[in-house]
Amino acid sequence: MEDSNVMDLMEATERLEAVATALEQAASRLAERQVALAAEAEEHVGRIVATVETAREAELERRLVEAEEKIAELTAAAAPNAQGRKTLPAGMATMLAKQGVTLELGASGRSIDTSVLDSAMGSLAIEQRIAVKTELRRAGLLG
Numbered sequence: 834m835e836d837s838n839v840m841d842l843m844e845a846t847e848r849l850e851a852v853a854t855a856l857e858q859a860a861s862r863l864a865e866r867q868v869a870l871a872a873e874a875e876e877h878v879g880r881i882v883a884t885v886e887t888a889r890e891a892e893l894e895r896r897l898v899e900a901e902e903k904i905a906e907l908t909a910a911a912a913p914n915a916q917g918r919k920t921l922p923a924g925m926a927t928m929l930a931k932q933g934v935t936l937e938l939g940a941s942g943r944s945i946d947t948s949v950l951d952s953a954m955g956s957l958a959i960e961q962r963i964a965v966k967t968e969l970r971r972a973g974l975l976g
Contacts (some may be wrong), residue, residue: 925968929953945974 872956932953934945954962969975 922968925965928965945969947975952974 929945929950934949934953950966954965957965966975
């Protein structure tokens with residue numbers, strides 16, 4: 834009886850070894866297959882990303898061309914009006930009016946009497962005088 838038990842154990846051990854060998858081979862094949870699938874997937878993803886990037890670049894280039902055209906149109910439209918601002922800020926106009934400075938609007942165009950302006954700005958600091966004259970030049974009211 835002991836011999837039959839030993840024989841049964843030996844047969845079971847041989848079968849377990851055969852199963853272990855088969856499992857190792859299957860695991861090896863699965864690992865190889867996984868590496869192959871990963872490489873294939875990476876290749877496909879690379880192509881998809883390249884396609885998307887190309888499409889995005891084309892869209893950005895198209896939008897850049899449109900923006901440049903719009904800028905050119907606006908620049909061309911603004912060229913006749915390049916003389917600049919034609920109004921004074923409200924605070925500046927009020928300050929000049931309090932000092933008795935008036936604008937002469939007539940056929941000769943807009944201008945300010947410089948002697949009146951200089952006398953009106955006598956009480957201002959030099960920085961304020963510069964600011965006032967800069968705004969008047971920007972508005973086209975001072976030559």
